Amino acid sequence: MSGISRRKFLAASVAVGAATTLGGTKKALAAGSFSGYPNSMGVLVDLTRCIGCRSCEAACNKEQKLPDPNLPFDDMSVFDQTFHHGTQKRRTDESAYTVVNRYTPEGSEPIYRKVQCNHCAEPACLSSCFVNAYTKTKEGAVIYDGSVCVGCRNCMIACPFNVPAYSYSSAFGAVVKKCIFCHETRLKDGLPPACVEICPQEALTFGKRKDLLKIGHQRIQTHPGRYIDRVYGEKELGGTHWMYLSPIPVEEVGFDPRPGNEPIISHVKEFLGVVPMVLAIWPALFTGFHLLAKNQEGHGDHEHDTEHQHDEEGGQQ
Amino acid sequence: MKSLVELGVKPVDSLINERNDKRWSLMEKLFLGLSPGQYLGQALRNPFNWILGLIFAVGLPLILYRFIFGLGAITHASNDYPWGLFLGFGLFCMVPLSASGFMLGTTVEIFGRHDFHPIERLALLNGLLGYFFAVVYLMVDLGQPWRLPYPMFWSFGPAAVLFLVAWHVATYLSVQIAEVSVAFFEWMDWLGGKRFIRRITIGLTVSGIILSTLHQGALGALFNYAPGKVHPLWYSASFQWIHFFVSAIPAGLCMVIVVSTIIKKTMAWRCDDGFLDSLDRCTLGIAKGAAMGLITYLVIKFIGVAHDNEWAYLATGWGAWFLFEMFVGVLLPLVLFAYAIRHQVASLARWGAAFTVLGIVLNRLNTALITFNWKLYQEIPHIFEFIVALTVFAIYITTYRFILYRLPILYSWKEQPQEALAPEAVKAAPASTTVSPANAVYRKID
Amino acid sequence: MSAKQILTTLMMVLALIVVGSTTMAADMPEQVSLDTMVELFEAVEFDHDMHSELGEDCSVCHHHTTGTGTTDDRCISCHANSDELETVACINCHVSDPFSSEHLSRESQEIYQFHIDRPGLKAAYHWNCIGCHEEMDGPTGCEDCHARTPEGDEFYHKDATGSADEGGHH
Numbered sequence: 001m002s003g004i005s006r007r008k009f010l011a012a013s014v015a016v017g018a019a020t021t022l023g024g025t026k027k028a029l030a031a032g033s034f035s036g037y038p039n040s041m042g043v044l045v046d047l048t049r050c051i052g053c054r055s056c057e058a059a060c061n062k063e064q065k066l067p068d069p070n071l072p073f074d075d076m077s078v079f080d081q082t083f084h085h086g087t088q089k090r091r092t093d094e095s096a097y098t099v100v101n102r103y104t105p106e107g108s109e110p111i112y113r114k115v116q117c118n119h120c121a122e123p124a125c126l127s128s129c130f131v132n133a134y135t136k137t138k139e140g141a142v143i144y145d146g147s148v149c150v151g152c153r154n155c156m157i158a159c160p161f162n163v164p165a166y167s168y169s170s171a172f173g174a175v176v177k178k179c180i181f182c183h184e185t186r187l188k189d190g191l192p193p194a195c196v197e198i199c200p201q202e203a204l205t206f207g208k209r210k211d212l213l214k215i216g217h218q219r220i221q222t223h224p225g226r227y228i229d230r231v232y233g234e235k236e237l238g239g240t241h242w243m244y245l246s247p248i249p250v251e252e253v254g255f256d257p258r259p260g261n262e263p264i265i266s267h268v269k270e271f272l273g274v275v276p277m278v279l280a281i282w283p284a285l286f287t288g289f290h291l292l293a294k295n296q297e298g299h300g301d302h303e304h305d306t307e308h309q310h311d312e313e314g315g316q317q
Numbered sequence: 318m319k320s321l322v323e324l325g326v327k328p329v330d331s332l333i334n335e336r337n338d339k340r341w342s343l344m345e346k347l348f349l350g351l352s353p354g355q356y357l358g359q360a361l362r363n364p365f366n367w368i369l370g371l372i373f374a375v376g377l378p379l380i381l382y383r384f385i386f387g388l389g390a391i392t393h394a395s396n397d398y399p400w401g402l403f404l405g406f407g408l409f410c411m412v413p414l415s416a417s418g419f420m421l422g423t424t425v426e427i428f429g430r431h432d433f434h435p436i437e438r439l440a441l442l443n444g445l446l447g448y449f450f451a452v453v454y455l456m457v458d459l460g461q462p463w464r465l466p467y468p469m470f471w472s473f474g475p476a477a478v479l480f481l482v483a484w485h486v487a488t489y490l491s492v493q494i495a496e497v498s499v500a501f502f503e504w505m506d507w508l509g510g511k512r513f514i515r516r517i518t519i520g521l522t523v524s525g526i527i528l529s530t531l532h533q534g535a536l537g538a539l540f541n542y543a544p545g546k547v548h549p550l551w552y553s554a555s556f557q558w559i560h561f562f563v564s565a566i567p568a569g570l571c572m573v574i575v576v577s578t579i580i581k582k583t584m585a586w587r588c589d590d591g592f593l594d595s596l597d598r599c600t601l602g603i604a605k606g607a608a609m610g611l612i613t614y615l616v617i618k619f620i621g622v623a624h625d626n627e628w629a630y631l632a633t634g635w636g637a638w639f640l641f642e643m644f645v646g647v648l649l650p651l652v653l654f655a656y657a658i659r660h661q662v663a664s665l666a667r668w669g670a671a672f673t674v675l676g677i678v679l680n681r682l683n684t685a686l687i688t689f690n691w692k693l694y695q696e697i698p699h700i701f702e703f704i705v706a707l708t709v710f711a712i713y714i715t716t717y718r719f720i721l722y723r724l725p726i727l728y729s730w731k732e733q734p735q736e737a738l739a740p741e742a743v744k745a746a747p748a749s750t751t752v753s754p755a756n757a758v759y760r761k762i763d
Numbered sequence: 764m765s766a767k768q769i770l771t772t773l774m775m776v777l778a779l780i781v782v783g784s785t786t787m788a789a790d791m792p793e794q795v796s797l798d799t800m801v802e803l804f805e806a807v808e809f810d811h812d813m814h815s816e817l818g819e820d821c822s823v824c825h826h827h828t829t830g831t832g833t834t835d836d837r838c839i840s841c842h843a844n845s846d847e848l849e850t851v852a853c854i855n856c857h858v859s860d861p862f863s864s865e866h867l868s869r870e871s872q873e874i875y876q877f878h879i880d881r882p883g884l885k886a887a888y889h890w891n892c893i894g895c896h897e898e899m900d901g902p903t904g905c906e907d908c909h910a911r912t913p914e915g916d917e918f919y920h921k922d923a924t925g926s927a928d929e930g931g932h933h
């Protein structure tokens with residue numbers, strides 16, 4: 001009798017386990033060796049150039065057909081807005097895929113930082129999505145398919161830059177929203193994004209990511225004292241396609257100064273690696289336990305086996 | 318109900334109505350063998366029902382409101398705090414508290430500890446309902462709940478931990494339904510179904526272990542996506558999934574103790590002597606298992622702190638909060654369990670279990686909500702969010718009770734009235750002729 | 764996106780149209796009309812005469828082209844003694860489409876290290892103007908120089924009236 005059940009069980013576990021988890025692990029592990037599309041595009045944001053005119057916000061609003069803003073895009077009072085007891089500045093949301101914030105470090109001119117999706121090389125949002133709504137395109141954009149979004153908001157948990165927003169106000173079409181690098185309307189046709197194009201200051205430099213890295217380092221080199229020696233996004237979190245040059249330490253303009261160079265997916269790999277092991281070892285282990293226990297019972301000894309309980313705990317950890 | 322039983326009314330516990338020697342009809346079974354008037358009377362006399370009624374009166378319209386006006390209308394879930402109480406409590410707390418099914422299933426079916434079998438069905442049911450309502454919470458929380466099957470059939474994101482959770486919870490839910498269905502088949506008198514499940518019990522149990530290990534751990538691994546957002550004391554780069562998995566063991570076990578305590582206090586009429594008499598013994602046995610789990614958990618928690626060298630954080634306010642959680646949720650119950658086991662005081666073990674459950678809930682809320690975004694700002698859920706969470710929990714309790722009242726979970730189903738005369742025999746000698754289905758399974762497997 | 768739209772968007776790029784043509788100081792234009800971004804802004808009538816009187820020498824604005832040597836550190840390293848160039852208009856070096864694929868691939872192949880990362884026309888102009896205006900207390904606000912068209916008003920949502928604190932922030 002137990003033979004039959006074991007066989008059935010094995011069949012079931014192979015069907016359930018192999019189909020879903022093993023496949024998944026393979027893909028996840030493969031993601032680590034993915035070196036990115038060599039000719040993909042990016043944007044270098046130079047904070048020393050931005051004057052906080054918010055034209056990029058207006059351009060994005062128009063290009064992405066977002067809802068009308070509450071305040072005009074030339075209203076600079078938004079820079080004084082704070083949220084959550086003064087701790088937070090504006091952030092991206094369902095009606096603004098990009099926002100510009102002002103930082104005023106002591107004894108210095110105000111510095112403006114544009115915030116949008118950074119189009120990570122190995123996006124956390126993408127790897128956390130259980131319906132695979134996100135895609136990293138060969139042009140470098142991280143786009144998503146709202147029509148499969150279930151609305152679990154795991155990508156928002158995962159994104160280290162707190163970028164994806166969610167249409168909380170919508171009851172039936174609630175999906176995640178974020179900057180898509182203007183992929184559909186521009187990037188895939190070789191055009192720069194709307195925000196880049198409008199910027200009067202060329203604070204946003206569009207180009208191949210590898211060229212931008214060169215340019216970034218050259219700017220740092222040829223303008224001693226103008227920048228801190230860091231192209232934020234070159235290595236951070238596995239590299240991003242939107243990168244930043246800053247005149248002051250990045251934590252003073254609202255970045256996490258030490259996000260680590262590992263992409264988020266590598267934090268999860270350890271667990272994903274465990275999955276096939278559990279699938280492979282547990283069935284044999286526990287069927288074995290069962291047979292052992294049965295033998296013991298055969299000796300009429302299952303009323304006092306407290307040791308047994310210990311085995312069980314030990315066996316599962 | 319208690320007073321009715323005292324008056325000599327006997328709730329349905331067998332196939333045949335002893336009073337007229339006829340089979341109970343489904344309607345009669347649903348009314349527990351009471352007349353509709355009697356049934357309604359006892360329901361109205363129970364003050365707890367009035368509390369439930371009140372919760373539903375407020376909460377159900379709110380749930381409707383949520384589905385018309387969106388999540389934003391009733392929660393403080395935000396772009397910075399995507400997950401609120403529904404997932405923080407509903408998913409991350411309900412699932413570990415439902416680890417009971419696989420734990421007791423393993424103990425009884427795999428390790429052959431048939432002395433725990435009186436409480437096995439309760440543990441299985443606790444597991445099933447906990448998972449089911451975790452999914453209900455999820456449905457309330459998802460943006461487009463009708464797309465929940467997408468990751469199953471439509472659009473696969475197999476590299477995502479949540480994909481694993483979805484698949485495992487779904488398959489495990491079916492496994493648990495199968496496990497609990499034995500009681501349902503007995504009650505409906507569908508013996509074919511029951512025989513089929515009996516045959517695959519071991520398979521079901523072992524797949525339960527695998528699925529549980531993986532998805533309990535996976536819930537922890539979900540937070541590995543947010544290394545910078547969860548406070549380091551609640552985050553461990555290497556051990557997050559082990560922390561979640563190991564803590565789920567005492568959590569599930571203690572939940573059974575807590576539930577059985579409540580049952581003993583409020584539903585004794587529904588339990589048979591086999592259940593009631595063995596409850597203290599089972600409680601202490603389970604407490605022993607839970608204590609082992611807690612010790613392990615405590616150790617690996619501090620290994621986690623040591624491994625990532627987070628000692629400095631202990632001196633901060635967050636550190637105090639962490640130590641509080643560890644003290645109330647782990648150390649205190651450990652002490653209580655140790656004393657209870659040594660001196661065989663089941664009531665102390667019950668307190669220990671209550672604190673463990675509290676500690677786990679606190680831990681999950683801390684990870685998912687309270688310390689989440691510790692670098693940003695703290696968010697307090699909307700009052701409506703609390704009410705809706707409470708309402709779903711009330712539905713959970715109501716369903717739980719509805720099933721306990723009817724299906725042979727707390728009592729053994731008497732297929733033949735005369736066999737019912739031998740409950741003592743059931744307990745004493747599992748190998749002898751018995752009406753207990755689980756024992757029957759065990760015999761057959763042998 | 765239709766070709767027309769693309770064209771319009773391209774037009775939005777602020778570009779310099781040099782009315783009085785090129786080269787020698789003698790041919791210096793009196794007025795320069797900047798009118799490519801008429802979609803959002805009226806053309807700017809740049810008073811070249813007035814500005815050339817203000818500046819001590821041409822190289823304050825122009826590079827190594829107009830009789831006086833360049834002042835830019837990066838240029839000096841190679842061009843300290845370079846001859847004047849044929850062309851002097853900004854647009855001759857600072858392209859109006861710095862991010863078009865054609866220009867980007869040209870940039871990619873640029874062999875002179877200091878010739879990559881040249882600002883586009885719009886940026887060159889704004890840097891020059893705003894930088895100097897800041898020092899000389901000239902106008903620096905967008906609309907101090909650019910009168911907005913009705914399309915521009917719409918683009919910037921001039922009529923949005925919501926209050927500051929209902930910023931749709933969740």
Ligand code: SF4
Nearest residue numbers: 117118120124125159
């Ligand atoms: S910044 Fe966030 S949303 Fe954008 S690609 Fe990276 S992880 Fe995804």
Ligand code: SF4
Nearest residue numbers: 060179181182193195
């Ligand atoms: S790239 Fe496009 S979508 Fe992204 S911020 Fe710029 S305009 Fe908006």
Ligand code: SF4
Nearest residue numbers: 050051053054056199
């Ligand atoms: S358009 Fe350019 S200068 Fe203006 S706010 Fe945006 S990035 Fe800054």
